[in-house]
Amino acid sequence: MTESASVLIDITDSPAALNAQVGMVLERARWASQVYQRYDRDATLAITEAVARVAHSKAAEYAEWAVRETGFGVVEHKKLKNELSSLGLLDYYRNWDFVNPRIDEERKIIEIPRPAGVVFALAPSTNPVATVYFKVISALLTRNAIVFSPHPAALECCTDALDTLTAAAIEAGAPDGIIQVVRKPTVPLIEAYMGSDKTDVTLATGGSAMVRAAYSSSNPAIGVGPGNAPAFVDATADIKQAAQNLIESKSFDNSILCTNESVVITLQSVDDGLRRALKSAGAHMCSEEETDALRQYLFHERGFNVEAIGRDASWIASQAGFKISTRATVLVAPITKIGVDEALSREKLCPVLGYYVASSNDQAIAQARGLLRMSGAGHSASIHSQDAQAAIDFASAVETYRVVVNAPCSQGAAGFATNLPPSFTIGTGFYGRSSIGENIGPQHLLHWTKLAYNNDPAETMGDYTTTQVHHKGPLVKAPADGISGYGGGRSPQVAPQSSPVSQGAGSSQNISRDEIRQIIVEELRAALKA
Amino acid sequence: MSQQKDEFLERSKTFWNPNKTQFWQDAGVDLVIDRREDYHLYDMDGKRLIDVHLNGGTYNLGHRNAELLEVLNAGGRRFDMGNHHFPALARTALAEKLAECTPEGLQYTIYGAGGAEAIELAIKSARNATQKRKIVSIVKAYHGHSGLSVKAGDERFSKTFLSEDLLDEFVQVPFNDLSAMEDALKGRDVAAVIMETIPATYGFPMPHEGYLPEVKRLCERYDSLYIADEVQTGLMRTGSLWGITKYGVTPDIMVIGKGITGGMYPISCCVVNERAGQWLKQDGFAHMSTAGGAELGCIVAMKVLEITQRPEVASMVTYISDYVRAGLDEIRALYPDFFIGIRQNGVIMGLEFNDPEGAKPVMRHLYEHGVWAIFSTLDPSVLQFKPGILMTQEMCEEMLRRVEVAVGLAQREVFGETRRRVA
Ligand SMILES: Cc1ncc(COP(=O)(O)O)c(C=O)c1O
Numbered sequence: 041m042t043e044s045a046s047v048l049i050d051i052t053d054s055p056a057a058l059n060a061q062v063g064m065v066l067e068r069a070r071w072a073s074q075v076y077q078r079y080d081r082d083a084t085l086a087i088t089e090a091v092a093r094v095a096h097s098k099a100a101e102y103a104e105w106a107v108r109e110t111g112f113g114v115v116e117h118k119k120l121k122n123e124l125s126s127l128g129l130l131d132y133y134r135n136w137d138f139v140n141p142r143i144d145e146e147r148k149i150i151e152i153p154r155p156a157g158v159v160f161a162l163a164p165s166t167n168p169v170a171t172v173y174f175k176v177i178s179a180l181l182t183r184n185a186i187v188f189s190p191h192p193a194a195l196e197c198c199t200d201a202l203d204t205l206t207a208a209a210i211e212a213g214a215p216d217g218i219i220q221v222v223r224k225p226t227v228p229l230i231e232a233y234m235g236s237d238k239t240d241v242t243l244a245t246g247g248s249a250m251v252r253a254a255y256s257s258s259n260p261a262i263g264v265g266p267g268n269a270p271a272f273v274d275a276t277a278d279i280k281q282a283a284q285n286l287i288e289s290k291s292f293d294n295s296i297l298c299t300n301e302s303v304v305i306t307l308q309s310v311d312d313g314l315r316r317a318l319k320s321a322g323a324h325m326c327s328e329e330e331t332d333a334l335r336q337y338l339f340h341e342r343g344f345n346v347e348a349i350g351r352d353a354s355w356i357a358s359q360a361g362f363k364i365s366t367r368a369t370v371l372v373a374p375i376t377k378i379g380v381d382e383a384l385s386r387e388k389l390c391p392v393l394g395y396y397v398a399s400s401n402d403q404a405i406a407q408a409r410g411l412l413r414m415s416g417a418g419h420s421a422s423i424h425s426q427d428a429q430a431a432i433d434f435a436s437a438v439e440t441y442r443v444v445v446n447a448p449c450s451q452g453a454a455g456f457a458t459n460l461p462p463s464f465t466i467g468t469g470f471y472g473r474s475s476i477g478e479n480i481g482p483q484h485l486l487h488w489t490k491l492a493y494n495n496d497p498a499e500t501m502g503d504y505t506t507t508q509v510h511h512k513g514p515l516v517k518a519p520a521d522g523i524s525g526y527g528g529g530r531s532p533q534v535a536p537q538s539s540p541v542s543q544g545a546g547s548s549q550n551i552s553r554d555e556i557r558q559i560i561v562e563e564l565r566a567a568l569k570a
Numbered sequence: 571m572s573q574q575k576d577e578f579l580e581r582s583k584t585f586w587n588p589n590k591t592q593f594w595q596d597a598g599v600d601l602v603i604d605r606r607e608d609y610h611l612y613d614m615d616g617k618r619l620i621d622v623h624l625n626g627g628t629y630n631l632g633h634r635n636a637e638l639l640e641v642l643n644a645g646g647r648r649f650d651m652g653n654h655h656f657p658a659l660a661r662t663a664l665a666e667k668l669a670e671c672t673p674e675g676l677q678y679t680i681y682g683a684g685g686a687e688a689i690e691l692a693i694k695s696a697r698n699a700t701q702k703r704k705i706v707s708i709v710k711a712y713h714g715h716s717g718l719s720v721k722a723g724d725e726r727f728s729k730t731f732l733s734e735d736l737l738d739e740f741v742q743v744p745f746n747d748l749s750a751m752e753d754a755l756k757g758r759d760v761a762a763v764i765m766e767t768i769p770a771t772y773g774f775p776m777p778h779e780g781y782l783p784e785v786k787r788l789c790e791r792y793d794s795l796y797i798a799d800e801v802q803t804g805l806m807r808t809g810s811l812w813g814i815t816k817y818g819v820t821p822d823i824m825v826i827g828k829g830i831t832g833g834m835y836p837i838s839c840c841v842v843n844e845r846a847g848q849w850l851k852q853d854g855f856a857h858m859s860t861a862g863g864a865e866l867g868c869i870v871a872m873k874v875l876e877i878t879q880r881p882e883v884a885s886m887v888t889y890i891s892d893y894v895r896a897g898l899d900e901i902r903a904l905y906p907d908f909f910i911g912i913r914q915n916g917v918i919m920g921l922e923f924n925d926p927e928g929a930k931p932v933m934r935h936l937y938e939h940g941v942w943a944i945f946s947t948l949d950p951s952v953l954q955f956k957p958g959i960l961m962t963q964e965m966c967e968e969m970l971r972r973v974e975v976a977v978g979l980a981q982r983e984v985f986g987e988t989r990r991r992v993a
Contacts, residue, residue, distance in 0.1 A: 047876075048660055049645045049869050056640040064882040067962050071889040074963045217885045518895035520808065520915045521776030523816060 066238035069158040072217040073185035080511035081139035088180040090212035095126035102169040105197040112350030117293035125173040148493035148501040155183045157240040164246040168194030178482040189222040265472035267298035268387040268416025270408035273306040273424040282424035283317030289448030291369035296350040299453035303394030324368035331373040333360040339383035418472025420453035441477040598934040606633035619942040626802045630829035638832045645869035652865035660865035675843040681863025685801045685827030686714025688838035692823045693718045696762035696795045698849045704760040710948040712771035755792035762795040767803040767813040773952030774920035782817040795822040805829045808916035837867030897970035908981035919955040929953035935976035
């Protein structure tokens with residue numbers, strides 16, 4: 041381009057331009073959020089459902105796209121994650137009321153939900169579209185506006201997904217600008233978003249550096265730390281089931297979920313049986329040489345070899361220089377140490393599972409604690425056991441906020457093979473330098489205003505069963521006088537306080553809840569069988 | 571008032587403009603603007619005002635918009651006004667951008683320093699192209715104060731300087747009156763009709779549906795050019811980049827001023843089509859202006875055009891228009907006898923009050939309550955209400971809160987204590 045056709049003086053990278061750009065996007069989001077807060081629960085659900093349905097219908101397309109663009113993971117599993125993060129998520133939260141007040145007669149307290157406002161969200165390259173789905177739907181359910189910055193390595197699939205969801209939301213009556221995308225994310229730009237006083241909360245999922253930056257931004261942030269889950273198979277475990285769970289979990293999306301098991305810890309009495317069971321469930325048990333080769337290949341001086349993230353077992357084996365059966369989906373690497381002196385006890389976002397034999401329950405617990413001290417504090421752990429006391433002993437010792445019992449940890453800690461809230465943003469709490477220790481969900485994107493009555497028994501609470509918070513609905517279009525089709529004229533009326541979208545969007549074509557549940561159950565069954 | 575301000579006002583009367591300085595004191599608006607930022611003005615005594623006057627859209631993007639300031643500073647390290655005789659990088663670059671974003675057929679940009687000068691250029695170009703002299707404008711039109719532009723406006727401003735039109739070259743017809751317009755054009759001796767898309771100084775009376783396109787059609791029928799004065803209606807203020815486009819008219823000449831440089835380095839633009847720009851091919855030296863299209867101004871203007879066309883801006887203007895309208899409607903419902911109407915297109919608004927001078931007390935009470943909006947000089951029953959296109963929700967809410975109080979007080983002042991607010 042010749043200079044005259046472009047700009048003679050380019051200031052786009054100046055802090056002034058950066059902040060102005062960011063400010064404009066966030067103020068547009070503020071408008072959208074303020075208007076969205078005028079919507080009632082029906083309208084909110086109708087919009088969210090319209091978005092979730094489109095998201096669900098494109099689950100396969102974006103799964104394929106994400107794998108193609110990033111090289112991470114397994115299309116079929118990403119599809120499932122996308123499905124679970126769309127209609128699955130909505131189904132889980134459908135009965136939660138994030139719009140109307142809740143009344144506690146006994147304590148004489150009424151609580152009114154107050155959305156955060158403007159959410160700034162980041163998505164990792166490992167779970168790009170599922171995270172987009174998850175955060176957008178969480179924001180819409182709670183009447184927040186969201187500004188999304190996709191990971192540069194997954195920019196195209198995320199941007200397209202966000203455009204698709206935005207179109208669906210607007211079509212269903214959501215305010216303009218309720219979802220926005222940072223189309224050219226750069227570090228300074230993201231930092232400007234995180235640090236802007238126009239951002240109400242940053243929802244950070246991604247690398248530690250980003251999460252720490254979010255917490256350092258001076259704004260409220262919900263960021264989560266990395267995982268490194270220990271899985272304890274004790275003497276009372278159903279060995280066969282434990283082995284199957286471990287393999288299902290480690291092969292799920294090639295272990296790309298941060299909830300995947302890092303090292304299985306077991307006892308001498310279980311060792312032989314567990315090895316056999318793992319093998320027949322689809323593990324390749326590595327020899328000492330193969331374990332050495334894996335260690336060399338997976339860990340460089342600077343850390344984990346990102347090339348291996350989300351790759352399948354035979355690819356990794358061949359890169360490391362050995363061959364495995366085509367049936368094998370997980371590489372199990374026996375190790376004799378856990379800690380800084382054993383690289384294979386670090387987080388591995390690939391289907392490689394460390395295998396450690398402890399001499400006692402106490403030693404197993406100590407090793408699990410040690411593993412989490414390396415990384416994964418506050419994140420996930422799992423136990424395979426029939427002994428409730430053993431489960432309590434383990435769970436109260438390890439420093440994680442979820443311990444999955446007798447289930448695959450990848451899916452279990454993320455709420456898909458357990459009854460935990462479905463989430464790919466796993467709160468690592470205080471252990472993991474995070475503000476929240478639960479599975480993150482829409483409930484974390486709002487606070488509640490509490491009306492608290494005098495606790496003197498003489499004071500009776502008013503009747504709140506008939507009160508209502510006024511939801512004025514969308515803004516009425518202002519007239520443009522003198523232009524046909526724009527209304528106008530000289531005697532404007534006070535805008536009608538109706539909410540046009542509440543009957544609109546999707547109610548006629550709603551998928552019934554049972555249908556959704558059916559879809560999800562089938563999907564899960566299929567996935568767990570695979 | 572501080573002693574400092576008192577002294578300053580005396581100096582202002584001594585050295586600047588005694589009558590104007592005194593006028594504002596008498597009107598109860600003792601404003602001396604010092605600091606300015608965003609949509610806020612700060613009086614030299616520290617009082618803060620939300621600016622919904624914006625000098626007719628000059629501060630459309632806010633006072634001292636950070637990006638404009640940045641580009642002006644950066645531009646100053648390479649450019650100055652330039653030499654108006656030569657082809658110039660910045661002038662041509664802006665002209666190219668204007669050709670891209672203005673209505674179809676508008677090709678060349680002729681530059682001035684202020685709005686009136688660009689009006690001058692429009693009239694001169696039209697006369698050259700048509701070889702006719704007559705200019706038709708609207709009764710109570712306002713196009714500036716230079717030689718030709720002042721003649722196209724209300725006599726209120728030309729008489730003082732013995733500059734009114736005595737040759738019947740400037741004909742004025744009532745706004746929204748098509749038969750008067752046709753009568754004026756019928757003789758086929760009119761070079762151009764010049765129209766503010768929405769007459770600002772007249773209080774933004776809105777063109778009737780179909781009026782502007784019909785005027786354009788009449789221009790075509792009687793061989794006259796159509797000059798769109800977009801000085802106050804351009805740059806997204808109607809929610810479209812140019813107001814005239816929203817009304818479905820393709821002008822022969824468009825005049826852009828005020829907001830085009832965001833109040834940072836003044837220039838104005840007269841954008842003409844091939845026919846109106848004939849003289850540029852015949853005798854390019856026929857008009858010149860040293861400060862016209864100063865290159866630093868062009869640099870700023872390009873940034874203005876870039877910012878103004880961002881998708882966020884279109885979205886914000888719509889929100890602001892709808893939200894402010896909703897708020898004003900609620901206020902109207904409280905004071906229906908006094909606050910009798912709202913004229914609106916986008917963020918261009920005229921608030922009608924039920925008293926021939928009703929906008930003046932409203933202006934004063936607004937001023938006291940931290941909002942600066944000005945009455946319409948040529949119809950003081952109407953308050954010009956011109957929010958910026960990047961106003962935040964918070965600021966709009968803040969402004970409306972203050973407007974409600976001020977309108978109530980103004981009503982009480984005009985009607986007396988007897989008529990209270992409804993509801
Ligand atoms: C519609 C219109 N045209 C032209 C002008 C003249 O512009 P300037 O004051 O820059 O000469 C004005 C100024 O207020 C105006 O409002």
